[in-house]
Structure formats: C-alpha cells, structure tokens
Amino acid sequence: MHRTLTTLACTLTAALATAWPTPPAPPPGPPLLTETATTATSATGAATPAAPTTVRTPSGLVRGAAHGGYRTFEDVPYAAPPVGRLRWAPPRPPVPWAGVRDATRPAHACPQPAGEVPGGSTDEDCLHLNVTTPDDASPARPRPVIVWLHGGGLTTGAGSSYDAHRMVTRGDVVVVTVDYRLGALGFLAHDGLPGSGTFGLADQQAALRWVRAGIGAFGGDAHDVTLAGESAGGYSVCAQLASPAAAGLFDRAIIQSGPCTGRPERPFAPSAVPLSAARTTGSDFATRAGCGSARDVPVCLRRVPVARLLAAQDTDQHPAFDTPLLPGDPAAAISSGHFRHLPVLLGGNHDEGNGWAAGIIQAGNPVTPATWPDVVSAFFPAPGQAEAIVRAYPVHATDGGPVFGAVIGDADFACPTERTDRLLAAHVPVWRYEFADEHAPPLTPGTPPFPLGAPHASELPYLFDLGGRPRDLTAAQHRLADTMIDYWTRFARTADPNGPSSPHWPQGTSLSLSPDHVTPDRTTGLRHHCAFWDTLG
Structure with a gap:
C-alpha cells in the first residue's frame, strides 16, 4: 500500500497543480489590430491611433x-x-x-x-x-x-x-x-x-x-x-x-x-x-x-x-x-x-490537500476508520508520527476524505506557510492571505468523492482566465476576483496591497478571502493545528 499511495501522490502533485485542459482555440473573432492599418475610437468618438503592436525587443522586432x-x-x-x-x-x-x-x-x-x-x-x-x-x-x-x-x-x-x-x-x-x-x-x-x-x-x-x-x-x-x-x-x-x-x-x-x-x-x-x-x-x-x-x-x-x-x-x-x-x-x-x-505577499488555500485526498481515494484507496492508520503510515513513516496524527485527526464513518485532505493541507501547505510567514516577517514586510471560497469553480471534470472546498490551485481562476477561457463565477465571486486583482496589482505597484476600494488588509494578520467576507483571521494556525505540526516536526 505504501508504494501505491506514494506513487499516486507524486503523480497528483504534478497533475493537480495545474489540472485543467487547455481548451480548443476559440472561434475567429474580429480582425486583429495592427500598427499600420487600424485606429481606435475615443470616448468622444474621435479616431485615435491604435496602440502599436510592433515592438522592438533586444533581439529584434515582434508583432x-x-x-x-x-x-x-x-x-x-x-x-x-x-x-x-x-x-x-x-x-x-x-x-x-x-x-x-x-x-x-x-x-x-x-x-x-x-x-x-x-x-x-x-x-x-x-x-x-x-x-x-x-x-x-x-x-x-x-x-x-x-x-x-x-x-x-x-x-x-x-x-x-x-x-x-x-x-x-x-x-x-x-x-x-x-x-x-x-x-x-x-x-x-x-x-x-x-x-x-x-x-x-x-x-x-x-x-x-x-x-x-x-x-x-x-x-x-x-x-x-x-x-x-x-x-x-x-x-x-x-x-x-x-x-x-x-x-x-x-x-x-x-x-x-x-x-x-x-x-x-x-x-x-x-x-x-x-x-x-x-x-x-x-x-x-x-x-x-x-x-x-x-x-x-x-x-x-x-x-x-x-x-x-x-x-x-x-x-x-x-x-x-x-x-x-x-x-x-x-x-x-x-x-x-x-x-x-x-516585500512579500504570501498565502495558500483553505483546503489545499483535498484534491490529492480525493484522487487517492478515487484510485481505489478508501479512507475509513480501519484503513486510516495504514494510510497515515504510508506518508509519515517516522516512528511515532502516524500514531500521533491518527489521534489528532480521528476518522469516523463518513469523514475520511476531508480528514485525509486536512492532514495533507495542514502538514504540507497551511502550517509551512504560517512558518514561512513568521520567518520572512522577521526581516521584511509580509501580507498573508488564505483563499477560502468553498464553492470555487472546479478545475477538473467529474464528481469528487466529497466536496473539495477551496483546494490547491482553486484561487487561480480569480486572477487568470485559465486556458484562455473564464470560469463560471457568481456575481459575488466576480467581486472577490476584482478584490484579489486589486490587492495583487496594488502590491506590485506600491509594495502595499491596501487601497480605498478594498477592505483593509493588516500587515501581520492573515486575510481570509471568500465571496461572503474579506476579513482578517487570527485563527488560521489554530484551525490548521499548526502547533501540533510544529511539535511533530
């Protein structure tokens, strides 16, 4: 079982990090503008030269x-x-x-x-x-x-x-x-x-x-x-x-x-x-x-x-x-x-590990109270670690998938992110976030064995149109996407994500990002059992 789980985990590390297919090329749209043949129209209706699309790079011209x-x-x-x-x-x-x-x-x-x-x-x-x-x-x-x-x-x-x-x-x-x-x-x-x-x-x-x-x-x-x-x-x-x-x-x-x-x-x-x-x-x-x-x-x-x-x-x-x-x-x-x-803007997602847990379960590795000790031992073979994790994260009849996802997410993402935050903040300004939209649009087809919440990579459609096409977002999710883009780009402009159009992001406190709320959250480490993982090593 150890070899099966570890091999699958390595496969999913690559697959889930960018787990969306590139869609077919969209149908032809309007003719592309070129530097020499087009003009744009200003708000007053006057024709103005289009922005140049031929630019000189250090190695030559590109159009x-x-x-x-x-x-x-x-x-x-x-x-x-x-x-x-x-x-x-x-x-x-x-x-x-x-x-x-x-x-x-x-x-x-x-x-x-x-x-x-x-x-x-x-x-x-x-x-x-x-x-x-x-x-x-x-x-x-x-x-x-x-x-x-x-x-x-x-x-x-x-x-x-x-x-x-x-x-x-x-x-x-x-x-x-x-x-x-x-x-x-x-x-x-x-x-x-x-x-x-x-x-x-x-x-x-x-x-x-x-x-x-x-x-x-x-x-x-x-x-x-x-x-x-x-x-x-x-x-x-x-x-x-x-x-x-x-x-x-x-x-x-x-x-x-x-x-x-x-x-x-x-x-x-x-x-x-x-x-x-x-x-x-x-x-x-x-x-x-x-x-x-x-x-x-x-x-x-x-x-x-x-x-x-x-x-x-x-x-x-x-x-x-x-x-x-x-x-x-x-x-x-x-x-x-x-x-x-x-200056650093740093963060992760509320349910980072759920995608991996779902993939491992769907590959024929159920997580039940009976199998849970063996599953944990496959990933944490050091003496005493598995037993401590099973005690801290007990599995009951129907929650094996989410518990497994929480172990992966807390151990490998949430708590290392909190530690990284502490270490960086001793020397530089750090703004930390946690993306927490539990209804984020899925990046992979099919129905998972349990709700994934905000898994690894689920924040990306709020910043980019992945594969050249937008995801279906609700009006509230669109507002969250705009807020995130505002934070990210203001940070790029001034090294501070704050601005008059967005909720205040205090330096030194994690900001929870969801369509329902964008608020400081001082309980992130407690929710992810980071004191436990710091002790476990």
Missing part, C-alpha cells in the same frame, strides 16, 4: 495582437533554444532575427507528458515568454510588471495557460508569463554537467534579465518588477529569493501555495534536495534512459529523443542546492534570514 483594451505578444524568445549541445547547459542569449517575428500565437510548451498540454510536448525550443500589456502602456508612462511562474510540480505547465488580460486591464499592470525547462530536462543533476539540478531556475533568471532589459518597449517599468508564482512556481519564487544569482532581478515577491519551508520527504509540496541526492536520482535516470554505462553520460543523454527522456524521468522534480545557483537549501536560507529582503 503582437491588439484586443479590447490590451495587447498580447506571445512566443517571444528570451534565450536560445536549449537543443543539441545546449541541452543541459545554462541558458544562452537568444539569437537575433531579421524582419518582424510573428507574436500572435502561443508558444510551444516545454517538453512534458500529456496533461495540461493536450498530447504533451517534445519541443525543446521553448524558452519563450508572453507579454500582456494595457493598450495605452508606453515607455513614456510605464506600468508595474508582474512576472508569473506557472505551477505543475516542475514537470508540467505552460505560461500560455494563463490569460492575464483581466489583471492587466483592471490593475493597469504589465504581465509576463514564462516557459522554463521542466522535468529531467530542467532539473537533471550529473557531475559532468555544470549547472546541474537548476537549469529550470536558471531559465527563470534569464527571463528576468530579459524583462529588465526589454520590457520598457512594451510599456513596462523595468525598475518595478514583481516575481509571482503558484505551487511549484511559488516555490520557485522562494528559490529565487535565496539565490545570489537572482540579486537585482526583481523588487517584490508573490508566493501562492508554494511555502518556502517544504521538505523533500513530503510528497505533495515542492522543496529542494542536496546535490548529492539529486545526482543519485540523475544516475538512476541515465540508466533508465539507456546511458548509465556510457563512457560519456552527458553526450549519450543529449542524443536520446525527448519522448524517451520523458518516459524515463520521475514524476516530480526538485531543484538541487549545494550548487552555484542555490548555495544552500532555500528553507534554511529563509530560516536564517539569508535571502533577498523584499
């Missing part, structure tokens, strides 16, 4: 698309394709191009198995980003910039899944979504590979350097950059706060459901591992890929087709520390105060 109130520029390279000898090499600058590059279509996702990306992807030429900018943003009046790192267990996901136009138009900011190397292609560690275990994090830094150098042409303020992410993307923000190589690349941080103090023995929340452990994993991977006995393992691996690499990799990935990019564990850096001291 994007204009929509109602915003412009998009997709598939913009920020680094050279990591192919051939550049597979498992630090990112290199993009190759300049002549003429005007089309930037009206989404980029190919980085290699990954089928899931969020239908059919998966084997295209290594993927180090691209997408820019969404207000229609009237210009170098003369630059807007704050939010750089978004997607989740997906560092194994799946795509920047193009996050349509940011609501955040851009309501919050008057520029949003950049990033594709970075995933899976073994992003995090393989081997003693013959400089940069081992951190190639995906190095890609994120290359994208941030591109933003500093080039976002001004899109109307973004290169000196006002907030790095944000959810799940593995949120943990990536933690890693960048701890990375000396990221110094000077961003000015604020938003961490959603990616607490910085995760631990590698827990199968749900992201974390980092020592380089020595990552190299052991890398050696096993090389053997599965058919290169374990090769004279030059990296050379051999660079010849292996991407599909075979994907089949050989582990489901979840972990960055490696004891490396030049991550000299230490980000959790230790946060604990010791050795991280970049920047």
Whole structure:
C-alpha cells in the first residue's frame, strides 16, 4: 500500500497543480489590430491611433495582437533554444532575427507528458515568454510588471495557460508569463554537467534579465518588477529569493501555495534536495534512459529523443542546492534570514490537500476508520508520527476524505506557510492571505468523492482566465476576483496591497478571502493545528 499511495501522490502533485485542459482555440473573432492599418475610437468618438503592436525587443522586432483594451505578444524568445549541445547547459542569449517575428500565437510548451498540454510536448525550443500589456502602456508612462511562474510540480505547465488580460486591464499592470525547462530536462543533476539540478531556475533568471532589459518597449517599468508564482512556481519564487544569482532581478515577491519551508520527504509540496541526492536520482535516470554505462553520460543523454527522456524521468522534480545557483537549501536560507529582503505577499488555500485526498481515494484507496492508520503510515513513516496524527485527526464513518485532505493541507501547505510567514516577517514586510471560497469553480471534470472546498490551485481562476477561457463565477465571486486583482496589482505597484476600494488588509494578520467576507483571521494556525505540526516536526 505504501508504494501505491506514494506513487499516486507524486503523480497528483504534478497533475493537480495545474489540472485543467487547455481548451480548443476559440472561434475567429474580429480582425486583429495592427500598427499600420487600424485606429481606435475615443470616448468622444474621435479616431485615435491604435496602440502599436510592433515592438522592438533586444533581439529584434515582434508583432503582437491588439484586443479590447490590451495587447498580447506571445512566443517571444528570451534565450536560445536549449537543443543539441545546449541541452543541459545554462541558458544562452537568444539569437537575433531579421524582419518582424510573428507574436500572435502561443508558444510551444516545454517538453512534458500529456496533461495540461493536450498530447504533451517534445519541443525543446521553448524558452519563450508572453507579454500582456494595457493598450495605452508606453515607455513614456510605464506600468508595474508582474512576472508569473506557472505551477505543475516542475514537470508540467505552460505560461500560455494563463490569460492575464483581466489583471492587466483592471490593475493597469504589465504581465509576463514564462516557459522554463521542466522535468529531467530542467532539473537533471550529473557531475559532468555544470549547472546541474537548476537549469529550470536558471531559465527563470534569464527571463528576468530579459524583462529588465526589454520590457520598457512594451510599456513596462523595468525598475518595478514583481516575481509571482503558484505551487511549484511559488516555490520557485522562494528559490529565487535565496539565490545570489537572482540579486537585482526583481523588487517584490508573490508566493501562492508554494511555502518556502517544504521538505523533500513530503510528497505533495515542492522543496529542494542536496546535490548529492539529486545526482543519485540523475544516475538512476541515465540508466533508465539507456546511458548509465556510457563512457560519456552527458553526450549519450543529449542524443536520446525527448519522448524517451520523458518516459524515463520521475514524476516530480526538485531543484538541487549545494550548487552555484542555490548555495544552500532555500528553507534554511529563509530560516536564517539569508535571502533577498523584499516585500512579500504570501498565502495558500483553505483546503489545499483535498484534491490529492480525493484522487487517492478515487484510485481505489478508501479512507475509513480501519484503513486510516495504514494510510497515515504510508506518508509519515517516522516512528511515532502516524500514531500521533491518527489521534489528532480521528476518522469516523463518513469523514475520511476531508480528514485525509486536512492532514495533507495542514502538514504540507497551511502550517509551512504560517512558518514561512513568521520567518520572512522577521526581516521584511509580509501580507498573508488564505483563499477560502468553498464553492470555487472546479478545475477538473467529474464528481469528487466529497466536496473539495477551496483546494490547491482553486484561487487561480480569480486572477487568470485559465486556458484562455473564464470560469463560471457568481456575481459575488466576480467581486472577490476584482478584490484579489486589486490587492495583487496594488502590491506590485506600491509594495502595499491596501487601497480605498478594498477592505483593509493588516500587515501581520492573515486575510481570509471568500465571496461572503474579506476579513482578517487570527485563527488560521489554530484551525490548521499548526502547533501540533510544529511539535511533530
């Protein structure tokens, strides 16, 4: 049972972090505006020039698309394709191009198995980003910039899944979504590979350097950059706060459901591992890929087709520390105060663990009073831990799923988030939230075995149109979405989410976010049994 549950947990870590299919392309709409052929109409009815959709980047011209109130520029390279000898090499600058590059279509996702990306992807030429900018943003009046790192267990996901136009138009900011190397292609560690275990994090830094150098042409303020992410993307923000190589690349941080103090023995929340452990994993991977006995393992691996690499990799990935990019564990850096001291907006969801618990139960692992001790032992094998958890979280006849979800959510998300808050707040301003809409629109099809409440990733449709389409929200949920966008974008603008149009968010107190109330909540730690988890270790 232990192997079954742990394997499924690892699978669900990647799948549930970004668990929505990319929908089919929408039917053709009105013709896209171009720089030379269109005009806009002002409120007085006078014709005014349309916002430019051809922009000069550091590598060449790109032509994007204009929509109602915003412009998009997709598939913009920020680094050279990591192919051939550049597979498992630090990112290199993009190759300049002549003429005007089309930037009206989404980029190919980085290699990954089928899931969020239908059919998966084997295209290594993927180090691209997408820019969404207000229609009237210009170098003369630059807007704050939010750089978004997607989740997906560092194994799946795509920047193009996050349509940011609501955040851009309501919050008057520029949003950049990033594709970075995933899976073994992003995090393989081997003693013959400089940069081992951190190639995906190095890609994120290359994208941030591109933003500093080039976002001004899109109307973004290169000196006002907030790095944000959810799940593995949120943990990536933690890693960048701890990375000396990221110094000077961003000015604020938003961490959603990616607490910085995760631990590698827990199968749900992201974390980092020592380089020595990552190299052991890398050696096993090389053997599965058919290169374990090769004279030059990296050379051999660079010849292996991407599909075979994907089949050989582990489901979840972990960055490696004891490396030049991550000299230490980000959790230790946060604990010791050795991280970049920047304002942070931090939080998670009320029922983070329910999606995993539901998936494990639906896979044929019922949680009943009789099975509960074995289920807990599968995830907490240290002596005495399972018994203590069973006593603290008793299962009765009908509540096995929610109790299991509470254990996962409290142990791996809510309480590490509270601890991260305490550690960060000793050095920097922190605003903490808990998303608590128990009727949030589902991200996956089908009927779960119990109501999921506000599970992992359920806050995302309030900030983005996932996969390019809005979720069905009630009027109250739309108001909550507007409030959240206001908080997030004001934080990006001023390092303080408060403003006259929103309920006051006191620094040092978690703010509960639901359609019924947006209020400070001083009982978060008690509700999630954080004193118990602090004692358990």
